[in-house]
Amino acid sequence: MSVLDSKVPKGPLKTKWIDYKNHIDLVNPANKRNIDVIVVGTGLAGGSAAATLAELGYNVKTFCYQDSPRRAHSIAAQGGINAAKNYQGDGDSTYRLFYDTVKGGDYRSREANVYRLAEVSANIIDQCVAQGVPFARDYGGLLDNRSFGGVLVSRTFYAKGQTGQQLLLGAYSAMNRQIARGKITPFNRHEMLDVVKVDGKARGIIARDLVTGEIERHSAHAVVIASGGYGNVYFLSTNAMGSNATAAWKIHKKGAFFANPCYTQIHPTCIPRSGDYQSKLTLMSESLRNDGRIWVPKNMDDVMAIREGKKKPTDLSEDERDYYLERRYPAFGNLVPRDVASRAAKERCDAGYGVNATGEAVYLDFASAIQRYGVEQAKIHNISNASADKLYKLGAAIVKEKYGNLFQMYEKIVDQDPYKTPMMIYPAVHYTMGGVWVDYNLMTTVEGLYCIGEANFSDHGANRLGASALMQGLADGYFVLPYTIGDYLSHEIRTGKIATDTPEFDAAEKEVTDKINFFVNNKGSHSVDYYHKKLGNIMWEKCGMSRNAEGLKEAMAEIKALREDFYKNVSVPGTATELNAELEKAGRVADFLELGELFAKDALEREESCGGHFREESVEIGGEQAGEAKRNDVDFAFVSAWEYKGEPSDAVLHKEELEFNEIELKQRSYK
Amino acid sequence: MNLTLKIWRQSNAQDKGKMVDYKVTEISEHMSFLEMMDVLNEQLINKGDEPVAFDHDCREGICGMCSMFINGEAHGPDRGVTTCQLHMRMFKDGDTITIEPFRAKAFPVIKDLVVDRSSFDRIQHAGGYISVNTSGNTQDANGIPISKHAADEAMDAATCIGCGACVASCKNASAMLFVGAKVSQYALLPQGQVEAVDRVKNMVAQMDLEGFGNCTNTGACEVECPKGISLENIARMNREFLSANVKS
Ligand SMILES: Cc1cc2nc3c(=O)[nH]c(=O)nc-3n(C[C@H](O)[C@H](O)[C@H](O)COP(=O)(O)OP(=O)(O)OC[C@H]3O[C@@H](n4cnc5c(N)ncnc54)[C@H](O)[C@@H]3O)c2cc1C
Ligand code: SF4
Ligand code: FES
Numbered sequence: 001m002s003v004l005d006s007k008v009p010k011g012p013l014k015t016k017w018i019d020y021k022n023h024i025d026l027v028n029p030a031n032k033r034n035i036d037v038i039v040v041g042t043g044l045a046g047g048s049a050a051a052t053l054a055e056l057g058y059n060v061k062t063f064c065y066q067d068s069p070r071r072a073h074s075i076a077a078q079g080g081i082n083a084a085k086n087y088q089g090d091g092d093s094t095y096r097l098f099y100d101t102v103k104g105g106d107y108r109s110r111e112a113n114v115y116r117l118a119e120v121s122a123n124i125i126d127q128c129v130a131q132g133v134p135f136a137r138d139y140g141g142l143l144d145n146r147s148f149g150g151v152l153v154s155r156t157f158y159a160k161g162q163t164g165q166q167l168l169l170g171a172y173s174a175m176n177r178q179i180a181r182g183k184i185t186p187f188n189r190h191e192m193l194d195v196v197k198v199d200g201k202a203r204g205i206i207a208r209d210l211v212t213g214e215i216e217r218h219s220a221h222a223v224v225i226a227s228g229g230y231g232n233v234y235f236l237s238t239n240a241m242g243s244n245a246t247a248a249w250k251i252h253k254k255g256a257f258f259a260n261p262c263y264t265q266i267h268p269t270c271i272p273r274s275g276d277y278q279s280k281l282t283l284m285s286e287s288l289r290n291d292g293r294i295w296v297p298k299n300m301d302d303v304m305a306i307r308e309g310k311k312k313p314t315d316l317s318e319d320e321r322d323y324y325l326e327r328r329y330p331a332f333g334n335l336v337p338r339d340v341a342s343r344a345a346k347e348r349c350d351a352g353y354g355v356n357a358t359g360e361a362v363y364l365d366f367a368s369a370i371q372r373y374g375v376e377q378a379k380i381h382n383i384s385n386a387s388a389d390k391l392y393k394l395g396a397a398i399v400k401e402k403y404g405n406l407f408q409m410y411e412k413i414v415d416q417d418p419y420k421t422p423m424m425i426y427p428a429v430h431y432t433m434g435g436v437w438v439d440y441n442l443m444t445t446v447e448g449l450y451c452i453g454e455a456n457f458s459d460h461g462a463n464r465l466g467a468s469a470l471m472q473g474l475a476d477g478y479f480v481l482p483y484t485i486g487d488y489l490s491h492e493i494r495t496g497k498i499a500t501d502t503p504e505f506d507a508a509e510k511e512v513t514d515k516i517n518f519f520v521n522n523k524g525s526h527s528v529d530y531y532h533k534k535l536g537n538i539m540w541e542k543c544g545m546s547r548n549a550e551g552l553k554e555a556m557a558e559i560k561a562l563r564e565d566f567y568k569n570v571s572v573p574g575t576a577t578e579l580n581a582e583l584e585k586a587g588r589v590a591d592f593l594e595l596g597e598l599f600a601k602d603a604l605e606r607e608e609s610c611g612g613h614f615r616e617e618s619v620e621i622g623g624e625q626a627g628e629a630k631r632n633d634v635d636f637a638f639v640s641a642w643e644y645k646g647e648p649s650d651a652v653l654h655k656e657e658l659e660f661n662e663i664e665l666k667q668r669s670y671k
Numbered sequence: 672m673n674l675t676l677k678i679w680r681q682s683n684a685q686d687k688g689k690m691v692d693y694k695v696t697e698i699s700e701h702m703s704f705l706e707m708m709d710v711l712n713e714q715l716i717n718k719g720d721e722p723v724a725f726d727h728d729c730r731e732g733i734c735g736m737c738s739m740f741i742n743g744e745a746h747g748p749d750r751g752v753t754t755c756q757l758h759m760r761m762f763k764d765g766d767t768i769t770i771e772p773f774r775a776k777a778f779p780v781i782k783d784l785v786v787d788r789s790s791f792d793r794i795q796h797a798g799g800y801i802s803v804n805t806s807g808n809t810q811d812a813n814g815i816p817i818s819k820h821a822a823d824e825a826m827d828a829a830t831c832i833g834c835g836a837c838v839a840s841c842k843n844a845s846a847m848l849f850v851g852a853k854v855s856q857y858a859l860l861p862q863g864q865v866e867a868v869d870r871v872k873n874m875v876a877q878m879d880l881e882g883f884g885n886c887t888n889t890g891a892c893e894v895e896c897p898k899g900i901s902l903e904n905i906a907r908m909n910r911e912f913l914s915a916n917v918k919s
């Protein structure tokens with residue numbers, strides 16, 4: 001048997017999950033109270049998983065580095081969550097959501113997982129509504145929807161521009177109920193620093209209490225990692241400052257394969273960078289593309305005049321503007337998927353048409369939407385001969401209703417009113433499709449060690465469509481893991497409590513303590529951020545939206561050298577026995593410095609353009625698709641799963657060949 | 672810009688703590704307040720001093736971590752924003768800025784500007800949820816229509832980010848705006864009705880137990896709330912609380 005067994009059940013795609021659930025082993029309710037599960041991370045994935053596992057009767061311990069589970073980074077998701085409900089009667093179905101997701105991911109995801117995701121998606125909305133999540137409603141009291149990039153139906157449920165917040169608060173409230181019942185013990189301001197394996201099985205973790213610095217041992221019959229994505233390997237990203245790869249990387253070092261590390265989503269609608277001091281990038285929800293039109297000036301003279309402040313974007317007439325997405329992709333226009341929109345923006349800016357001082361911005365314009373809604377509202381309210389000003393007001397009110405908080409956020413940051421002048425946007429690192437390799441059960445290559453949510457690699461392929469990460473997180477946590485983990489735990493009912501005073505725990509704790517002591521004693525000359533910024537720069541320049549073999553080889557060497565310098569010269573003030581943000585960062589950046597190199601190695605291996613990853617050597621030469629990314633299904637229709645062997649450059653590649661029985665692999669065209 | 676910062680330094684909960692002056696230079700007006708703090712910390716680290724501890728994470732106004740009391744106001748002089756959304760264009764060259772933690776008995780200081788807000792979590796454990804099983808056997812989400820008005824109002828209440836600015840800006844350190852927002856969200860939805868009576872009683876009891884003060888209707892909380900949570904939520908909680916006591 002190969003080491004990589006995806007454990008996808010036999011039988012037709014449409015009944016795999018049902019059949020699977022009918023045949024797995026169950027744990028007797030009375031035995032569940034004797035079984036402990038650790039969940040690292042309390043975002044949508046971890047929070048929903050913890051609540052559900054506790055509901056089932058297991059004893060759950062949760063860990064998060066923030067002061068409350070409610071602050072996990074899922075809170076920041078703005079746009080919405082997909083579900084195949086077909087409430088709008090526009091032709092949506094489980095199959096169509098499945099199809100869009102596989103196609104959107106550029107055929108690099110596992111069919112069976114994606115189908116299951118589409119299948120359970122509708123139920124997520126039911127669950128959340130029952131928990132009191134205040135989704136947007138229409139005037140009849142029914143749920144409202146909007147659409148997102150890359151699809152032709154309206155299947156995205158939302159709660160203003162704060163969908164992630166509301167869904168997370170829903171999961172958090174479900175957790176609270178279990179905390180009150182004593183079924184979940186929360187460990188907030190705690191960071192998991194290693195996993196403990198006993199006889200090949202995950203049996204616990206080593207965590208640091210971030211307030212006291214105390215190193216703790218926690219045992220369990222199974223460990224679930226739900227620690228989110230690793231986009232911060234780029235330093236600048238839309239992720240929260242604390243988002244990190246540590247949990248995922250530490251389990252990788254203990255035997256969990258790391259899959260597709262080079263697949264990162266660059267999101268097209270972020271607020272452009274304004275200076276070197278910048279600490280993070282802010283996302284503007286992609287839902288804005290439903291109504292906003294994207295353009296740059298047609299003529300270079302206008303670009304220059306705008307940059308010098310001699311002209312305003314509103315001075316340019318329609319025919320002086322290049323609505324490049326509408327021009328290049330007439331079928332989808334401004335609603336092409338993220339990778340297509342991002343690359344197109346970069347292409348225009350690289351060609352010199354960027355509209356801000358750094359030349360890294362395009363316009364997202366709401367003028368015509370305001371106009372269109374104004375006319376519609378005038379009709380609805382029977383206002384004839386409305387003045388231009390009145391039409392503007394009526395239209396702006398609708399836009400405000402839909403995107404008000406996003407517009408406010410933009411205005412606060414940029415100090416410009418987006419109702420009056422077009423927004424400026426530019427692509428930024430956002431979501432990581434790569435992550436810990438898991439089988440159909442969401443188990444990693446280490447027995448009893450699971451990985452869910454953004455931290456795993458599954459479901460999204462080389463590119464994630466909008467509003468599908470929230471869906472995956474909650475599907476994993478509420479509906480998939482609780483079944484699949486039961487199958488494993490049914491064999492654990494005779495194990496009894498796992499002791500923590502064993503050589504395995506001793507060794508793992510020592511490793512963690514040594515590393516911490518090294519940092520606080522290494523009186524170097526550079527701050528942690530100094531290294532993080534340098535790493536981010538290498539990643540963006542050489543492992544960003546477009547890559548080539550030469551650059552990737554350089555990146556590998558540069559990251560290795562930077563890592564060596566980090567261990568010689570990093571400086572971490574303060575001690576190990578107190579709240580010490582620099583120490584926390586040092587551990588995280590140390591892991592990013594290894595992950596970054598594997599990232600480049602994976603990108604080097606993948607000699608095809610795929611999703612948002614433009615491999616300069618692989619481009620369509622002629623025909624309708626000339627200049628577009630060229631995928632290579634003959635040689636690269638696989639998941640790369642890397643096995644740790646010491647130095648990241650020595651990692652060993654395992655390939656999970658992807659089978660597409662249901663969907664024909666086609667050129668992804670949005671023309 | 673060049674600025675003088677007066678910052679509260681306190682190494683742990685037991686330490687007495689004191690204000691310390693710092694100078695920062697070359698601050699761009701486009702920086703966020705936290706980016707300005709990053710500049711200060713980088714400067715301190717390079718000198719071998721301990722950086723100022725402060726809580727932050729999302730840096731886009733939604734996680735509710737970045738609690739700072741700036742020039743006598745929670746989250747500083749701008750309205751409707753968190754500290755991470757506060758921009759340096761709100762200040763002038765040469766300004767002196769005072770920065771303190773969110774002070775309240777129920778929010779003990781952990782270090783410098785970092786406080787312990789776990790009392791908020793415990794209030795939530797006491798009833799901030801709807802008791803529905805997470806089994807996936809719930810009825811269709813459109814089974815109970817909810818008027819747009821009720822959904823929107825519930826959403827407005829649910830927007831609370833749990834930052835604690837309401838507590839910090841209240842002279843009584845009352846948590847009524849926070850708890851009112853939570854109670855309101857569920858009170859406005861049909862799903863929340865079943866245990867409405869217990870919810871409000873338990874949450875209010877826990878709030879008192881945590882040592883938060885009482886509301887005397889000064890309204891400072893509403894003014895400083897970054898999410899515009901309205902006093903109406905306190906009124907609704909009071910009504911819910913009264914009727915809960917009548918019912919039982
Ligand atoms: C700005 C923004 C907007 C987005 N908008 C959308 C959207 O509209 N629709 C959509 O579908 N998706 C969206 N996404 C993506 C989506 O929000 C995330 O992919 C998803 O929420 C990740 O959830 P998670 O549960 O996997 O991880 P997270 O929510 O990131 O949770 C990670 C958890 O792990 C904990 N943790 C991490 N490391 C450790 C450790 N070592 N020890 C202990 N705890 C640890 C953290 O404390 C946290 O609790 C958006 C993302 C961003 C950044
Ligand atoms: S009510 Fe406002 S100020 Fe109080 S915790 Fe909520 S968001 Fe913060
Ligand atoms: S850092 Fe999240 S609200 Fe300010």
